[in-house]
Amino acid sequence: xxxxxxxxxxxxxxxxxxxxxxxxxxxxxxxxxxxxxxxxxxxxxxxxxxxxxxxxxxxxxxxxxxxxxxxxxxxxxxxxxxxxxxxxxxxxxxxxxxxxxxxxxxxxxxxxxxxxxxxxxxxxxxxxxxxxxxxxxxxxxxxxxxxxxxxxxxxxxxxxxxxxxxxxxxxxxxxxxxxxxxxxxxxxxxxxxxxxxxxxxxxxxxxxxxxxxxxxxxxxxxxxxxxxxxxxxxxxxxxxxxxxxxxxxxxxxxxxxxxxxxxxxxxxxxxxxxxxxxxxx
Amino acid sequence: xxxxxxxxxxxxxxxxxxxxxxxxxxxxxxxxxxxxxxxxxxxxxxxxxxxxxxxxxxxxxxxxxxxxxxxxxxxxxxxxxxxxxxxxxxxxxxxxxxxxxxxxxxxxxxxxxxxxxxxxxxxxxxxxxxxxxxxxxxxxxxxxxxxxxxxxxxxxxxxxxxxxxxxxxxxxxxxxxxxxxxxxxxxxxxxxxxxxxxxxxxxxxxxxxxxxxxxxxxxxxxxxxxxxxxxxxxxxxxxxxxxxxxxxxxxxxxxxxxxxxxxxxxxxxxxxxxxxxxxxxxxxxxxxxxxxxxxxxxxxxxxx
Amino acid sequence: xxxxxxxxxxxxxxxxxxxxxxxxxxxxxxxxxxxxxxxxxxxxxxxxxxxxxxxxxxxxxxxxxxxxxxxxxxxxxxxxxxxxxxxxxxxxxxxxxxxxxxxxxxxxxxxxxxxxxxxxxxxxxxxxxxxxxxxxxxxxxxxxxxxxxxxxxxxxxxxxxxxxxxxxxxxxxxxxxxxxxxxxxxxxxxxxxxxxxxxxxxxxxxxxxxxxxxxxxxxxxxxxxxxxxxxxxxxxxxxxxxxxxxxxxxxxxxxxxxxxxxxxxxxxxxxxxxxxxxxxxxxxxxxxxxxxxxxxxxxxxxxxxxxxxxxxxxxxxxxxxxxxxxxxxxxxxxxxxxxxxxxxxxxxxxxxxxxxxxxxxxxxxxxxxxxxxxxxxxxxxxxxxxxxxx
Numbered sequence: 001x002x003x004x005x006x007x008x009x010x011x012x013x014x015x016x017x018x019x020x021x022x023x024x025x026x027x028x029x030x031x032x033x034x035x036x037x038x039x040x041x042x043x044x045x046x047x048x049x050x051x052x053x054x055x056x057x058x059x060x061x062x063x064x065x066x067x068x069x070x071x072x073x074x075x076x077x078x079x080x081x082x083x084x085x086x087x088x089x090x091x092x093x094x095x096x097x098x099x100x101x102x103x104x105x106x107x108x109x110x111x112x113x114x115x116x117x118x119x120x121x122x123x124x125x126x127x128x129x130x131x132x133x134x135x136x137x138x139x140x141x142x143x144x145x146x147x148x149x150x151x152x153x154x155x156x157x158x159x160x161x162x163x164x165x166x167x168x169x170x171x172x173x174x175x176x177x178x179x180x181x182x183x184x185x186x187x188x189x190x191x192x193x194x195x196x197x198x199x200x201x202x203x204x205x206x207x208x209x210x211x212x213x214x215x216x217x218x219x220x221x222x223x224x225x226x227x228x229x230x231x232x233x234x235x236x237x238x239x240x241x242x243x244x245x246x247x248x249x250x251x252x253x254x255x256x257x258x259x260x261x262x263x264x265x266x267x268x269x270x271x272x273x274x275x276x277x278x279x280x281x
Numbered sequence: 282x283x284x285x286x287x288x289x290x291x292x293x294x295x296x297x298x299x300x301x302x303x304x305x306x307x308x309x310x311x312x313x314x315x316x317x318x319x320x321x322x323x324x325x326x327x328x329x330x331x332x333x334x335x336x337x338x339x340x341x342x343x344x345x346x347x348x349x350x351x352x353x354x355x356x357x358x359x360x361x362x363x364x365x366x367x368x369x370x371x372x373x374x375x376x377x378x379x380x381x382x383x384x385x386x387x388x389x390x391x392x393x394x395x396x397x398x399x400x401x402x403x404x405x406x407x408x409x410x411x412x413x414x415x416x417x418x419x420x421x422x423x424x425x426x427x428x429x430x431x432x433x434x435x436x437x438x439x440x441x442x443x444x445x446x447x448x449x450x451x452x453x454x455x456x457x458x459x460x461x462x463x464x465x466x467x468x469x470x471x472x473x474x475x476x477x478x479x480x481x482x483x484x485x486x487x488x489x490x491x492x493x494x495x496x497x498x499x500x501x502x503x504x505x506x507x508x509x510x511x512x513x514x515x516x517x518x519x520x521x522x523x524x525x526x527x528x529x530x531x532x533x534x535x536x537x538x539x540x541x542x543x544x545x546x547x548x549x550x551x552x553x554x555x556x557x558x559x560x561x562x563x564x565x566x567x568x569x570x571x572x573x574x575x576x577x578x579x580x581x582x583x584x585x
Numbered sequence: 586x587x588x589x590x591x592x593x594x595x596x597x598x599x600x601x602x603x604x605x606x607x608x609x610x611x612x613x614x615x616x617x618x619x620x621x622x623x624x625x626x627x628x629x630x631x632x633x634x635x636x637x638x639x640x641x642x643x644x645x646x647x648x649x650x651x652x653x654x655x656x657x658x659x660x661x662x663x664x665x666x667x668x669x670x671x672x673x674x675x676x677x678x679x680x681x682x683x684x685x686x687x688x689x690x691x692x693x694x695x696x697x698x699x700x701x702x703x704x705x706x707x708x709x710x711x712x713x714x715x716x717x718x719x720x721x722x723x724x725x726x727x728x729x730x731x732x733x734x735x736x737x738x739x740x741x742x743x744x745x746x747x748x749x750x751x752x753x754x755x756x757x758x759x760x761x762x763x764x765x766x767x768x769x770x771x772x773x774x775x776x777x778x779x780x781x782x783x784x785x786x787x788x789x790x791x792x793x794x795x796x797x798x799x800x801x802x803x804x805x806x807x808x809x810x811x812x813x814x815x816x817x818x819x820x821x822x823x824x825x826x827x828x829x830x831x832x833x834x835x836x837x838x839x840x841x842x843x844x845x846x847x848x849x850x851x852x853x854x855x856x857x858x859x860x861x862x863x864x865x866x867x868x869x870x871x872x873x874x875x876x877x878x879x880x881x882x883x884x885x886x887x888x889x890x891x892x893x894x895x896x897x898x899x900x901x902x903x904x905x906x907x908x909x910x911x912x913x914x915x916x917x918x919x920x921x922x923x924x925x926x927x928x929x930x931x932x933x934x935x936x937x938x939x940x941x942x943x944x945x946x947x948x949x950x951x952x953x954x955x956x957x958x959x960x961x962x963x964x965x966x967x968x969x970x971x972x973x974x975x
Contacts, residue, residue, distance in 0.1 A: 008392060009392070009393075012391060012392055012393065012394070015387050016387070016391070016394045016397065016398055019384065019387060019398050019401055019402065020397070020398075020401045022401075022457070023401040023402060023404045023405055023461075024401065024404065026405075026408075026413055026416035026417060026420070026457065027404065027408070027416070029416055029419070029420055029427070030412070030415070030416045030419070033419060033425070041425060042424045042425045044424070044425060044426055044427055044429065044430050045427065045430075046427040046430075090310045090311040090314060091311060093307040093308070093310065093311065094307060094308045094310075094311040094312070096307060097303070097304040097305075097307035097308050098304075098308070101300050101301075101303060101304040101307075102297070102300060102301075102304075103300065103301040103304035103305060104301070105305070105308075106304070109308055109312060112312070112315065113315065115568075116315050116319050117511075118510075118511075118514045118564060118568055119319050119561075119564070120517070120518045120537070120557075120560050120561055120564050121518065122518065122520060122536075122537040122540045122541060122557060122560060123322075123323060123326060123540070123557040123558065123560050123561040123564075124318055124319060124322040124323065124326070124557070125540070125541065125544055125545070125557070126322075126326055126329060126540070126544040126550055126553045126554045126557050127321075127322035127323075127325035127326045127329060127554070127557075128318065128322055129544060129545065129550075130325075130329070130550060131322070131325065146314075146317065146318055147318045149314050149318075150314055150315050150317065150318035150319060151318075153311050153314060153315050154315070157311065168669065168671065170667045170668075170669060170671040171671050171673060173636075173638050173658075173665075173667070173671065174665070174667060174671035174673075175673075175684075176637075176638065176657070176658040176659055177636055177637075177638070177658045177659070177663060177664065177665045177685075177742075178659075178664075178684050178685035178688060178732075178736075179659040179685050179688045179689055180659060180688050181659065184688065188684075189673055192675045193673075193674065193675055207406075207407055210409065211409050211410055213409075213410060213411050213520065213521040213524070214520050214521070214537070214541070217524075217541075217545070218541065218544070218545050228409070229409050229410070229411040229412070229521070232411055232412070232415065233411065233524065233525060243425075245419060245425055248415055249415070249416075249419065252409075252412040252415055252416065255409060255412065256407075256408055256409070256412055259407040259408060259409075260404055260407065260408075262407065263400060263403045263404060263406075263407045264400055267396065267399050267400045267403050268396075268399075270403055270406075270407075271399060271403070271465055271468075274406075274462065274465050274466070297599065
């Protein structure tokens with residue numbers, strides 16, 4: 001028995017090591033490139049021969065107006081945050097109605113949301129490009145926030161419905177018997193209990209908006225609203241003869257580290273959110 | 282009693298009616314937001330696709346019926362791109378299923394380090410697809426990359442110089458980025474299986490492999506199908522990774538890249554919209570096959 | 586004073602299901618009223634209508650002579666204990682108990698005082714600052730009660746409050762509930778499916794079946810004079826035994842013997858009646874004193890099974906009798922089968938349970954002389970299942 005346990009531990013240790021290796025190699029690799037001095041970026045070594053922060057410095061060089069990175073970073077953060085706030089607000093209303101109220105059209109909304117989750121974004125890019133230019137939304141924040149809302153709402157609704165359903169009905173009834181109005185019951189009992197779900201949905205929506213590339217390169221034309229993924233694709237080197245590899249790696253690390261920290265702290269919630277309502281047989 | 286019986290349904294329906302009204306009011310903003318950027322644009326795309334419309338030559342705009350569809354469907358490029366897309370999609374989803382299942386089993390049965398594994402697995406999910414694509418591109422690039430310095434791999438290997446070697450790297454990047462999502466969906470299915478079933482099967486003399494094939498797989502079928510549906514459709518939309526790695530060079534273009542090139546690079550809205558509509562129909566057909574053919578059921582309505 | 590009157594109260598759900606049918610019930614001020622019945626009988630729906638959580642389809646509900654049909658729960662001055670307690674998981678015990686008072690804008694000191702008082706009564710003082718998740722089942726149950734008590738409401742409503750407790754704790758809490766009610770003297774409506782709980786707790790018990798009120802009365806009343814087969818079979822543990830009897834020329838013929846039936850009137854249907862006899866009204870014939878022997882019959886039975894509980898001895902035997910067909914009993918069959926496990930019976934046999942003195946020498950698989958107290962027979966109409974006689 002003793003022996004068996006030791007062997008089990010050995011097998012699991014190897015399995016876990018493999019998983020960690022699989023997950024972390026690209027991140028470590030980017031970190032390694034970003035820390036190489038620009039002259040050694042192309043040396044192909046997995047571990048830098050010497051360390052330097054030059055790649056990071058070049059990112060922020062020229063300050064707000066000339067740096068190729070600062071404005072896109074601000075755009076990314078603001079656009080993702082605004083999308084998150086609006087999406088979560090709208091999705092909370094809808095999810096509450098779906099989880100708690102009886103009305104015709106409920107199944108239609110859920111089915112429609114699901115259909116949208118599977119919708120190919122590229123199919124809307126052309127018409128949006130044309131419409132946005134006509135409406136003056138091309139290359140603006142709202143021009144990106146609106147499509148992000150559309151495509152993140154289904155996810156947010158599904159996650160929130162799953163969480164709202166978890167809250168026992170009788171708590172709301174108990175609050176009513178305790179003398180609460182329906183709104184008080186919602187605000188003092190349902191909302192605090194749904195907070196973890198709301199937070200989870202918010203993380204997922206944020207990651208979605210943060211990750212988008214298709215809309216960002218199609219519906220923007222300048223740093224006015226271009227987000228980091230699209231900006232990375234347009235990075236240029238110091239001169240037209242040098243590849244921007246080092247700066248891309250540094251920029252990638254800057255936008256990745258916060259996400260990793262986030263994931264570290266909230267992995268339980270993210271897992272719950274990603275799997276909520278997805279599998280019910 | 283008569284009067285009461287008459288009155289009864291009226292009272293119920295008034296409460297029901299106010300409940301419905303509230304529900305619709307709560308749902309309206311989200312529904313409008315969702316339709317605004319899907320239903321309307323796809324309708325608009327259909328209209329655009331029926332016209333000869335090139336923003337560089339707006340004066341040549343005219344209605345040409347299904348002409349753009351004819352152009353797209355008779356072009357070799359479209360069919361090459363369809364092949365590329367389906368090829369990358371099929372291979373990466375297949376690998377993801379196997380790897381995802383393995384990961385799910387590791388997370389489910391882990392005797393220690395479960396949180397560690399779960400966090401590690403979520404890192405690819407959280408990382409921007411474009412960033413991941415750059416990381417793998419740099420790793421395989423002949424000048425910057427470390428891959429060609431690994432044993433068994435030729436130093437001269439030009440990964441992005443050939444079609445299928447490019448596919449290999451693209452698929453690797455896709456698999457790396459999306460296996461976690463697959464694994465988590467499968468894990469959710471795995472945890473719903475009553476562990477007593479395994480104990481019963483053990484008592485009945487089933488080996489570990491038999492327990493996996495006779496209990497785990499059949500009971501996980503719904504979860505597997507849902508995960509496959511999501512990932513297949515997602516895979517069909519592949520854009521970011523190819524755009525970063527090859528931009529479609531060496532015949533590696535996907536249909537989404539084709540659409541982008543027509544719409545945004547060439548500003549040919551008519552032709553590009555025809556491509557968009559065709560992609561939409563492909564996605565529709567894939568979803569239809571899954572739902573009707575495999576009987577995928579996705580959660581709907583109030584549970585219980 | 587707070588009196589509750591249900592006048593022809595009916596509940597029809599949107600899908601057409603009639604959960605409560607024309608229910609008439611007067612619950613007096615300070616009375617402890619139990620609604621009891623098998624699951625799905627409408628007892629919880631009735632309670633939820635009193636609470637205002639369910640619309641009343643027709644009929645009138647009055648609390649203190651005021652019609653409250655259209656009043657929302659918060660305006661009815663009621664407190665309710667839910668089956669799953671419905672404790673707010675994000676609040677401490679103190680906050681849970683004070684929530685209603687806070688909503689009613691009672692000042693803070695007053696809330697503190699009332700919560701402390703209630704907590705002291707329920708032995709919760711030590712746990713006031715804990716969250717429900719950190720409490721045991723019994724403690725949660727007491728918090729739910731405490732939340733109701735601090736309100737000092739007109740009416741307490743309890744929806745199977747003890748059903749989630751284990752057997753031992755349930756008995757303990759049962760006495761606690763009884764003590765509380767007699768201390769507070771607040772009107773209480775208590776729903777349960779457990780007839781033992783109903784019999785031990787209530788001032789009066791209302792038995793329901795399929796949405797219809799069957800009988801209302803004191804526990805003793807229900808036990809000794811059940812109005813129909815359903816009540817007879819539902820109340821009492823182990824359940825009453827039933828067999829077919831034939832009234833013929835002033836005699837009642839039973840599978841276990843013949844009884845003088847001069848007093849029985851209204852024997853229709855060719856004199857066929859359903860006869861009920863409680864397990865307690867049997868005895869080992871060798872133990873019964875002579876005085877008693879005179880008002881009963883002695884018969885021979887094959888003992889199929891014996892169960893000794895120490896204080897009691899249950900003997901199972903069967904009698905040859907035609908099948909008893911009654912909707913009222915059919916409703917009870919499921920639960921009775923569980924209790925008695927009447928397996929292995931041929932058609933035309935009914936299982937009978939007799940409670941004997943533990944000193945009895947009866948043996949399994951042997952014949953035994955048993956005595957039945959014929960003064961305690963219950964007679965029911967074979968068709969309607971209604972009680973015959975007084």
